[in-house]
Amino acid sequence: xxxxxxxxxxxxxxxxxxxxxxxxxxxxxxxxxxxxxxxxxxxxxxxxxxxxxxxxxxxxxxxxxxxxxxxxxxxxxxxxxxxxxxxxxxxxxxxxxxxxxxxxxxxxxxxxxxxxxxxxxxxxxxxxxxxxxxxxxxxxxxxxxxxxxxxxx
Numbered sequence: 001x002x003x004x005x006x007x008x009x010x011x012x013x014x015x016x017x018x019x020x021x022x023x024x025x026x027x028x029x030x031x032x033x034x035x036x037x038x039x040x041x042x043x044x045x046x047x048x049x050x051x052x053x054x055x056x057x058x059x060x061x062x063x064x065x066x067x068x069x070x071x072x073x074x075x076x077x078x079x080x081x082x083x084x085x086x087x088x089x090x091x092x093x094x095x096x097x098x099x100x101x102x103x104x105x106x107x108x109x110x111x112x113x114x115x116x117x118x119x120x121x122x123x124x125x126x127x128x129x130x131x132x133x134x135x136x137x138x139x140x141x142x143x144x145x146x147x148x149x150x151x152x153x
Contacts, residue, residue, distance in 0.1 A: 029099040029105055033136050036136050044090040045089045045090055052081070053077065055138055057074065057132055060072070060075075062140065062141075063139075063140050064076075065140075066142075067144060067145050086117060088114055090113055092111055093110045104131070107126070107128075108125070121148070122145070123144050124143070124144050125141060126142045127140065
């Protein structure tokens with residue numbers, strides 16, 4: 001009886017360890033997430049904020065923390081972006097994607113927003129992304145501004 005219990009325990013522990021964060025293709029996950037981010041940069045730069053928002057989970061539960069406060073919900077984030085009448089070109093740099101599981105990742109990076117009135121805005125962001133219905137979607141975005149003349153150290 002003890003042998004059966006130990007065997008069952010070992011099998012259960014093996015199954016659990018196979019489901020952990022180490023059992024995923026990190027390279028594929030990073031490539032899929034970068035493809036979403038590259039598309040978002042193109043959509044933003046084209047002034048298509050609704051297309052840009054396809055990179056976010058369409059839910060009232062998403063949260064966007066930014067220098068002016070917190071915006072909740074997909075619609076709230078979209079509406080905030082639409083209130084800005086100035087077109088701009090968006091770029092990302094210093095992207096670091098850390099897969100946490102086959103369906104969850106943490107994304108850190110820097111944004112560069114070149115506004116049509118020749119102003120420049122830059123900052124850092126951290127995204128929690130999840131694979132939902134086969135697509136990577138941000139469910140939490142925390143962004144902070146940096147001085148325009150900030151240089152990486």
